[in-house]
Amino acid sequence: MSVVTQIKEASSRAIQELYGIEIQPLDILVNATKPEFEGDYTVVLFAFVKQLKKSPDALGQELGNELVSNHAQLFSGFNVIKGFLNLSIAENYWLRFIGMQFANEQYGHVQPNGQKVMVEYSSPNTNKPLHLGHLRNNFLGRSIAEILKASGHEVVKTCIVNDRGIHICKSMVAWQLFANGATPKSTGTKGDHFVGDYYVKFNDEFKKQVATLVAEGKTQEEAEKEAPVMRAAQQMLLDWEAGKPDVLLLWRNMNHWVYEGFSVTYQIIGSDFDKTYYESDTYLLGKDLVDIGLEKGVFYQKEDGSVWIDLTADGLDEKLVRRKDGTSVYITQDIGLAEQKQKEFNAAQSIYVVGDEQNYHFKVLKLICQKLGLPSADGIYHLSYGMVELPTGKMKSREGTVVDADDLIAEMVAFAKQKTEELGKVKDFTDGELHELYDTIGLGALKFFLLRVDPKKRMVFNPEESIDFHGFTGPFIQYTHARIKSILRKTGPATGNRQPATLLPLEKDLAIHLETFPAVLADAANDHDPSKVAIYVFNLAKIFNSFYTEHSIANAESAEKKNLRIQLAQMTAQVIKTGMSTLGIRVPERM
RNA sequence: GGUCCCGUAGUUCAAUGGAUAGAAUAGAAGUUUCCUAAACUUUAGAUACAAGUUCGAUUCUUGUCGGGACCA
Numbered sequence: 001m002s003v004v005t006q007i008k009e010a011s012s013r014a015i016q017e018l019y020g021i022e023i024q025p026l027d028i029l030v031n032a033t034k035p036e037f038e039g040d041y042t043v044v045l046f047a048f049v050k051q052l053k054k055s056p057d058a059l060g061q062e063l064g065n066e067l068v069s070n071h072a073q074l075f076s077g078f079n080v081i082k083g084f085l086n087l088s089i090a091e092n093y094w095l096r097f098i099g100m101q102f103a104n105e106q107y108g109h110v111q112p113n114g115q116k117v118m119v120e121y122s123s124p125n126t127n128k129p130l131h132l133g134h135l136r137n138n139f140l141g142r143s144i145a146e147i148l149k150a151s152g153h154e155v156v157k158t159c160i161v162n163d164r165g166i167h168i169c170k171s172m173v174a175w176q177l178f179a180n181g182a183t184p185k186s187t188g189t190k191g192d193h194f195v196g197d198y199y200v201k202f203n204d205e206f207k208k209q210v211a212t213l214v215a216e217g218k219t220q221e222e223a224e225k226e227a228p229v230m231r232a233a234q235q236m237l238l239d240w241e242a243g244k245p246d247v248l249l250l251w252r253n254m255n256h257w258v259y260e261g262f263s264v265t266y267q268i269i270g271s272d273f274d275k276t277y278y279e280s281d282t283y284l285l286g287k288d289l290v291d292i293g294l295e296k297g298v299f300y301q302k303e304d305g306s307v308w309i310d311l312t313a314d315g316l317d318e319k320l321v322r323r324k325d326g327t328s329v330y331i332t333q334d335i336g337l338a339e340q341k342q343k344e345f346n347a348a349q350s351i352y353v354v355g356d357e358q359n360y361h362f363k364v365l366k367l368i369c370q371k372l373g374l375p376s377a378d379g380i381y382h383l384s385y386g387m388v389e390l391p392t393g394k395m396k397s398r399e400g401t402v403v404d405a406d407d408l409i410a411e412m413v414a415f416a417k418q419k420t421e422e423l424g425k426v427k428d429f430t431d432g433e434l435h436e437l438y439d440t441i442g443l444g445a446l447k448f449f450l451l452r453v454d455p456k457k458r459m460v461f462n463p464e465e466s467i468d469f470h471g472f473t474g475p476f477i478q479y480t481h482a483r484i485k486s487i488l489r490k491t492g493p494a495t496g497n498r499q500p501a502t503l504l505p506l507e508k509d510l511a512i513h514l515e516t517f518p519a520v521l522a523d524a525a526n527d528h529d530p531s532k533v534a535i536y537v538f539n540l541a542k543i544f545n546s547f548y549t550e551h552s553i554a555n556a557e558s559a560e561k562k563n564l565r566i567q568l569a570q571m572t573a574q575v576i577k578t579g580m581s582t583l584g585i586r587v588p589e590r591m
Numbered sequence: 592g593g594u595c596c597c598g599u600a601g602u603u604c605a606a607u608g609g610a611u612a613g614a615a616u617a618g619a620a621g622u623u624u625c626c627u628a629a630a631c632u633u634u635a636g637a638u639a640c641a642a643g644u645u646c647g648a649u650u651c652u653u654g655u656c657g658g659g660a661c662c663a
Contacts, residue, residue: 441629
């Protein structure tokens with residue numbers, strides 16, 4: 001049990017003992033004590049002074065006495081300042097903690113709790129390659145899956161591929177017009193980029209045709225409707241729905257090229273899925289649910305035959321669920337897919353990693369599922385993340401300001417190579433080891449940059465400044481790990497039974513910080529927020545670096561000190577490794 | 592027009608209603624006969640504005656201004 005939890009529970013019991021009043025441990029606020037005061041953890045008393053009819057000072061003294069006398073192995077003393085009860089944790093407690101955990105490779109992992117969680121992420125369109133925004137999605141999805149696993153959940157990772165619709169038809173039309181039978185192979189192009197290029201060509205041609213039509217006297221709107229390439233794309237979609245063999249063949253080919261390209265990128269960034277759904281298989285789902293909803297009175301039919309749900313009582317609008325021509329809409333498919341996933345996996349929780357422009361959509365989706373009585377409805381959670389913007393503003397594919405995922409990764413890796421060569425610390429590495437190191441550092445920097453921010457918030461990516469390996473970055477943490485490993489190679493491992501009697505302040509800081517790791521992971525899992533782990537691991541590395549410059553490990557004052565410091569170093573490396581792995585980031589042995 | 596989100600150092604990010612608002616970076620000044628200087632130490636710098644709620648507000652409420660998203 002964590003120290004903070006122990007303090008909360010002990011305080012709750014003490015208040016019960018002293019005053020006969022029940023206060024839940026969860027309602028007791030415990031913070032790390034500010035550095036300018038004496039103590040390690042602080043109980044904030046203001047919240048109870050009214051209820052207990054005590055002055056903050058008297059309450060602090062009484063509670064402090066009660067806690068210290070009943071838990072001598074945990075607390076070594078206390079002081080009260082204003083309404084704050086500052087508790088000092090016994091040094092022995094930290095020493096015991098380090099002695100018990102320093103070699104535990106599973107430290108931070110929780111025993112399986114039998115709860116199954118689905119994480120749907122990535123979810124690309126098949127008409128263009130991945131960009132920076134997709135990377136945030138992929139890193140978040142992968143990371144939250146790892147964090148949930150570490151928290152004892154069984155995780156099923158899924159992906160829904162948007163492989164049908166007007167967007168892919170546009171690429172298909174352009175390919176027919178301009179490709180002359182070219183393929184990714186014949187042109188030496190990565191498949192997703194190849195198809196994306198035709199999507200761009202379509203738009204260029206479309207613009208040209210619209211301009212011509214406008215020059216001939218059409219309105220903009222008419223021109224956009226009548227442009228031959230647009231008509232062709234729409235016809236293509238109808239033909240696809242009708243199952244025209246040559247259209248289906250082309251569609252399969254182009255999607256296949258895209259998947260080949262994606263799989264290369266996924267391999268590099270570490271995205272994988274237990275189950276991939278394709279919209280071409282799922283887009284008709286949910287139709288039967290509309291009828292069921294009508295029967296149940298959840299939905300209603302308008303005179304024109306269209307079917308709606310009235311969500312005004314829940315503070316939302318009325319929402320269309322089936323058009324008057326009987327075709328279903330986006331949300332209907334999602335309800336159908338939610339039902340199918342539930343039948344297939346029966347997960348308690350279903351997390352959708354999707355951008356915040358769909359906040360409303362997911363509110364509606366969850367509400368409708370609840371009203372339809374789907375068993376999985378309450379477990380729907382939209383892990384909503386903000387857009388990644390450039391210093392110049394939004395990325396716009398039309399203006400060519402989109403940051404391509406493959407390009408960016410290549411740049412990061414190249415920068416890692418350049419920096420590594422400048423420093424010249426790993427000249428004895430083989431070519432294979434070097435490439436692995438560059439990948440580790442370059443991708444580590446990129447992943448850390450995108451994960452260190454609260455997912456909900458929009459963030460700015462500055463291509464020049466964001467490629468930085470100093471400070472609050474992945475490589476900073478990787479470097480700390482490598483340095484620890486280098487020490488451990490020289491000192492050999494710690495033994496369990498030799499420890500000094502006391503701790504220096506920097507040693508204690510490390511121990512305290514290491515002790516909170518499981519709580520941080522639990523917090524990150526609860527809030528679906530990998531940034532908490534990122535911030536934690538960064539702080540741990542920083543504390544270690546201060547400790548490292550101040551105190552020698554290999555040449556410590558005594559054999560006991562040396563052993564303790566090796567234990568601390570070993571455990572720090574372990575927690576960095578575990579923490580970074582939940583972010584999908586590897587840490588090198590040397591760099 | 593309606594609904595929702597966001598405004599914190601020059602910049603990029605922190606801060607479950609709690610003590611003097613933390614980091615990083617950019618700026619200034621230092622640290623290498625000693626475990627990897629991709630490091631460490633010191634220094635300066637911010638809650639958009641105005642009310643309210645209370646022992647206490649970056650956090651909650653209302654309004655203003657600014658930015659963004661969604662729904663037609």
